[in-house]
Amino acid sequence: MEFRQIRYALAVAKLRSFTKAAERLNISQSAVSEQVKLLEEEAGFPLFKRGPRGIDVTERGRTFLYEAERIASDLLSLSDTARRLRGALLDTFTIGMGSGTAQIFMPRLFNNLEETMPGARLEIVTAPTKSIFNELHEERIDAGIAIESEPDRVPAGLVFDRLTEVEMALIVHPKHALARSRQPIDIGGLVAEPIIMNELSVGYGQVVLSLFTDLGIRPNILAIVDNIDTMKAIVQSGKGIAIVPRACAANEAALGVLKVMSITPARSVALSLFRRRQPLSRRKEGYLNALRDALKDEPSKAK
Structure with a gap:
């Protein structure tokens, strides 16, 4: 089984359409269909069936793709580990993500990561909102994405830019x-x-x-x-x-x-990019500004 086959199948499952999956992946529909068919042949059972409202996931396909999504995430982490061990990345920018925000922001973040943070290694820490605030306050992370909270719940010295509402x-x-x-x-x-x-x-x-x-x-x-x-x-x-x-x-x-x-x-609720009030290094300030622009809703999409 190939990683791209799993990625294509997950896109079809999420969008319930081969056509929409192809558009999202920026490839032809025939390529998506072919790779999903190869994946089904190797799995030994169909992953999808046509339903009244589009493509449905089969019972066995649901279990298979649930595990496939977890494995795909592990493979991405493994790839990052390999790059780190090669010493291919120079700077490290650490961002904390509050509970539930990764699924919202990861596609935006990694869409143009090499352009957003050239020559840098991005480290992501997933933690509860309170921990994100504490890690920022203690200067253990450079920025954090979390839900906006009442002012008295946020440590002094932190400021934020709103990214989106969900x-x-x-x-x-x-x-x-x-x-x-x-x-x-x-x-x-x-x-x-x-x-x-x-x-x-x-x-x-x-x-x-x-x-x-x-x-x-x-x-x-x-x-x-x-x-x-x-x-x-x-x-x-x-x-x-x-x-x-x-x-x-x-x-x-x-x-x-x-x-x-x-x-x-x-x-x-509003999700925002939190940071310390005092400036970071010039290079990290550049990364932070690029991240904010990449993650923020476009004006036409903001609620």
Whole structure:
């Protein structure tokens, strides 16, 4: 199996279309179809089938592609390790990403990375929002992407540039009773549902908690975890529900392992690039400005 075959298949699963996948990958549709067919032949079973709303992932294909996505991520990390061991990269720029932001920003970040950060090695640290703030304050990372928080929750000396706004959405197991609804899910109706929460004092957890407390109710918290990947895994196992940025569950929704649903009242959160107020080195300031421009929504797309 080739890495490009897995990458093409994951694109088809996410976009539910060979045509759209080809456009996203900037290659011909025939090339996508051919490589996916070769992957299916080697796997020994079909990954996709045609459904009433486009391409659907088969039952075995769903399991296969879920594992393939994890392996693809590991391969990218391995490639970076090899470059580091060769000494091919000179400078190091370390950026922290708050829980759930990687899935939103990675495509933008790596689309033109060599142009954005020529001659540099990018190191990415994934951590909860509070840890991102602490790492910045202690000067262990150069910048951090996290949800905007109340001023008293952010250490003094940090400033930020807003990058984008994302919609918060409910995620449930596909067989959960709520998954059958065709209407946005009322937060007030979730009071008895066991919910998986993120850190409550800052970040997404603070936002989700406020959705309930603004209505004068308290959520039925089943567990509190420090990252969205764990939240999704628990919900995927059929234990509880969660409210996360919609974009963070796009891949799982495409693979059919999670159902993503709108909520009412609707809520969006702002994601921003945080940094220390004092300037970095001239070279790192250049990297930081280039990263901000690469990650920021275009004016026509900003909400």
